[in-house]
Amino acid sequence: MNQRWTIVAAILATALLIQIPLVLNADLGWLLTANEKILDGRRLGIDLFESNPPLSVYMYMPAVKLARLTGIAPEYIVIILVIVEIVGALVVIDRAAAAAKLEAGERNFSAWSLAILLAILPGAIFGQREHIAVIALTPFVAITAIRWRGFDPGPVAIFGGLGAGLAMCIKPFFALVLGLPIILAAVRQRSFGPLLTFEACTAAITVASYGAVVFAVFPEYLFSYAPMVTEAYLPIRREFGSLLPLPIAVVGASIAFLRLVAPQNFRMWSDATPWLAASVGGGAAFLLQGKGWPYTAYALCLFAIAAPLLHVCTKTLRAAVAIGGLAVVVLVGFYLSSPAPGFPSLEQRVQALVKHPRLLTITDHIGLGHPLVRQIHGIWVGSSCAQLLAAGAILRQNGSQPTQAEQAKLDDIIQFERRQLLADLRNGRPDVILVDTYLLSTFQFDWLAWANSDPELKKELSHYREVEDVGRVRIFVDQSDLER
Structure with missing residues (x-):
């Protein structure tokens, strides 16, 4: 024994x-x-x-x-x-x-x-x-x-x-x-x-x-x-x-x-x-x-x-x-242990812009913001790990022919995700926003345009300026942080 x-x-x-x-x-x-x-x-x-x-x-x-x-x-x-x-x-x-x-x-x-x-x-x-x-x-x-x-x-x-x-x-x-x-x-x-x-x-x-x-x-x-x-x-x-x-x-x-x-x-x-x-x-x-x-x-x-x-x-x-x-x-x-389709290394780039930032992502992929936010000792201001539900709804809308009732449900889900993103921007006031350019790591997709299609979101995002794009990721920083 x-x-x-x-x-x-x-x-x-x-x-x-x-x-x-x-x-x-x-x-x-x-x-x-x-x-x-x-x-x-x-x-x-x-x-x-x-x-x-x-x-x-x-x-x-x-x-x-x-x-x-x-x-x-x-x-x-x-x-x-x-x-x-x-x-x-x-x-x-x-x-x-x-x-x-x-x-x-x-x-x-x-x-x-x-x-x-x-x-x-x-x-x-x-x-x-x-x-x-x-x-x-x-x-x-x-x-x-x-x-x-x-x-x-x-x-x-x-x-x-x-x-x-x-x-x-x-x-x-x-x-x-x-x-x-x-x-x-x-x-x-x-x-x-x-x-x-x-x-x-x-x-x-x-x-x-x-x-x-x-x-x-x-x-x-x-x-x-x-x-x-x-x-x-x-x-x-x-x-x-x-x-x-x-x-x-x-x-x-x-x-x-x-x-x-x-x-x-x-x-x-x-x-x-x-x-x-x-x-x-x-x-x-x-x-x-x-x-x-x-x-x-x-x-x-x-x-x-x-x-x-x-x-x-x-x-x-x-x-x-x-x-x-x-x-x-x-x-x-x-x-x-094989890695999932991932993102370029962002730790040094983000920290060079803002030390220990308040961070938010616009993506369907959990791997863009996590574990990055912990590695840079930042603060996560999102209410979820990513816009997963919106991605699924968009995929279903584009990949099939939903009924009118199904379409209404999918539209409500997309609107729910936009409302949560808006609340995260207003309540969390992120210093850095990372925006993906792919849907489910497979299809090219303009997540920024998706967010800007909502007037209130567009107004909140207008406070941010794109400073760099790294591979599939666009990096936006609060303009007030850039002016300091």
């Missing part, structure tokens, strides 16, 4: 050192900023807007509060808290394995393998919502795999259910990841029993409780903002055919390695089936989200690797298989 947790500690310490220079990405930067705004009095769904459900925002509140208490940068506290979460997940899995009386060697290898997959594999997506959610639901999949083998995981299974429920609250798409393994178990047993386990019931109760909280505490988000997200943001997706090759390749590679690792035991109802089913569920979630962003494939990749990897501890591997498997894992790691 000492050896087991000593090696886990070494893996997690390595992850901590790797993440210190990497962890601050666009999504994390925005969500930390959003929580700071909430602590300063902003209200989610009223004067602060985020397209994901409330838990996706508030899950970072402990890091922000601890940062204010300790003076440590919140992104570093996120690293520590995520590592604590990984430890908790590994302990739950190990306690379930102990209750099932699995051998020490299998428990050791499982702990080490999952520590690497949860802490090292994520790379640049460490600490993002999907990463945190997958850590939370991994014990549920492990417990399902233990039950699949005919063992009892004991009362610790309740914690697996709690984690799975929280994962679904973060993103409902994760219901596919945990749902497919238990549905297969029900089919295999020809019984509803797998759907009524402690962990399954706990997950369902957690989701229902969260729904009640959102209904009671965040009615503005639920009834005002969420419908606009559904209308304008969720339909933004890549072509299905361009997304499908990734799940096919990842699941196909997992099955191929399973055949190589355990050729005698490979069959429909093998011990690896729950892990493989979770990967298929992750692939389905990746396809349904339709964005094609690498981090949305994390569940698909992690459980696809775990399926054959957790068989290795009882097998003697050929060198070629081991090297091939390691190469695939490294490639998956590079894929998950």
